[in-house]
Amino acid sequence: MAVALGIDLGTTNSVAAIATQTGVEFILGARGERVHPSVVAFPNSGGVVVGSDAKRYRLSEPHNVIHSAKRFIGQNTRAPLVQLALTGVRYTVVEGPNQQPIVVMRDRRMTMPEISSHVLLHLKRAAERQLGTPLKDAVITVPANFTDGQRQATREAGRLAGLEVLRLINEPTAAALAYGFGQDREEMIAVFDFGGGTFDVSILQLNGEVFEVLASEGDFFLGGDDLDRALAENLAAELHRVLRVDPRPHAALMMKLMMGAEAIKMHLSDNEAAEGEIEGLDLPGGQVGTLPFSLTRGQFEELIAGYVERTMAVTRQVMIAANIDPRMISDVLCVGGSTRIPMVRRQLAEIFRREPNIAINPDEVVAQGAAIQAGSLTGGLTFGTGMGARDAVATAGHSPLAQGAVTLPEITARRPVLLDVNPATLAIHTAGGFTERLLDKNAPIPIERTRVFTTSRDNQTRVEIDCCRGEARRYTENEPLGTLLLHDLAPLPRGDLKIEVQFRVDADGILHVKASDQMSGQAQEAHLQVLGAPVSPEYPGDVSGSKR
């Protein structure tokens, strides 16, 4: 029976696992670690280095180390937030075809899916070594608010790594699946997912084997990285004051401060104060400096309060979107490393009037859910692979898989059904500069809707259908996705020509737009190429005008 890999492809770290009949088994790195840094290095000495080994080059060759690729994958290079995030990385990114970001490293030009494919390939190879069998199929998780461009690019990364991506599932949905699979729960839960680079919060209804996402909101430019940066900037100011050097123009120095900040942040999750010094700071002029620091948890909380408040504002917002009261929520799952911060847990408890569930492992639960879904899709969950489950998941009895003793339900009879949601409202441009919504945010996927439109002028032989994403009624206030063209239309009085526009969001959350002219006798179809998405052979850029 084929084994399928579940992969949590994170901004900072990635985790992979497989589900067997006896439990979930994590894919381990060379040192036995379950968590693999999503870092790819192209050292001057040649070759490609991935994972914890790649992190070693962060100080010696910061320009050759690509981290946080997930922040840019499938994004439009021109988006303001992308431009802002680019100021925080030391490698070079330029605009490529279809406005997608391209990493330039010495003489190489690489797309973001190519970078992420190195991480996926690293995991695939580790899994093959561990299981002793070739692997092909995978389920990859993405943040709930990932757009179709980001999803297409993630799929492309899987393809480049030689993986057959069975399904992309949303991270919070995966977490809920790991939590509730096989439990026959009838309840409503919240999943608060605050990772390295993305944040989202989702409300799910668990109804036996059905896992329905009622609403999901988020911010894919908010994460632990931002907290590290806030602290690193504070350290930089301190360094400037104490050592009389402004570290901000020096990449390696800032990287060292970022790493120091990350360590201090983690220390403060378990301790009230952090005191020590950052040693080995290579100052301009050849000197080596040492920066002493002393920070209480309270001081750190002041630095990050703005970011944490933003996550809580989104949390209140999602409950309004799902039209529910916090008291209806019976459990709050914490996912992502940033949920270890006591301030985050405290504020969550205030909103939901209950302590969040800290028994699940926030770093591993998403990969666990992905593995369960992968096993369900391939049917590979039935008989063991010959590997014993290794005390897989620290979920304190939440999942039967954790115990390694409970037999999974019969796959054909009781397989989990994930009702994921469309991440954003999708609309087209209509006369007067307004938008006409075709698909709502938070609608269940896969979903399809068709509307009939017409022309606004007599003898109009060509129409442009501008597609956009966003809630605003004004077209220009939304994010443009791309334009479909239909031309050589029959010249008819305005209003007589009927054009069918069909929006379909597939089970991976990827948008497919089709426009067809129903009147000219020769139905003409055009498909949308989403801006920022990789140019794939499956959806070629401009096929408008191709007659069918």
Added chain:
Amino acid sequence: MSARADVLLWAQRVLGRKGATSWQILEIPAGSGADVAQEAFHKIARFAHPDLLRRTLPPDELELVTTAYARAAAAYQELRGGGRVSTTRMKPIRDAINPASPVATTTVIPTSPSSNRAVPADVPANPTQMMNGKALIYYRKAELALRRGELTAAVLQLKMAIASDPGSVFLRSALGEVEAEVSKKP
């Protein structure tokens, strides 16, 4: 396999109903609320979610079921509150001009004045972006007037807009449209 036959029969039922209401698609009594719709949709998901069938159905049948499922999802979305959004939606300008439009769902796709050109790069962006600020204000007033059905007021505002931005082909064609509507009135 009867489960397969059942799901295919269901898909054909859903796809065969042209112009069906959301209640009909979900096979629940007309006027049912969100709770009933959710229960019905969960039932559908348990047997027809494409993920459950990807290994058992051939591609063409899977596509058929996926399409039916995707339409059921749209029906569910409408009944659970998605419809609320569309009632507050601003009507496109075309509907305001011609409320007696025979096709209720018909709206207007904007065309740029030079839309007969073949090269997409030459096509100007949203025409309202091209207008100067003063013209835009008058244009917005014209839109408001149209939404209230005040055609003569709209003509006046559009003329003011053209006076502010005499070069705008878009405004002139809009004026032409509204004047044509005025002339149709008894």
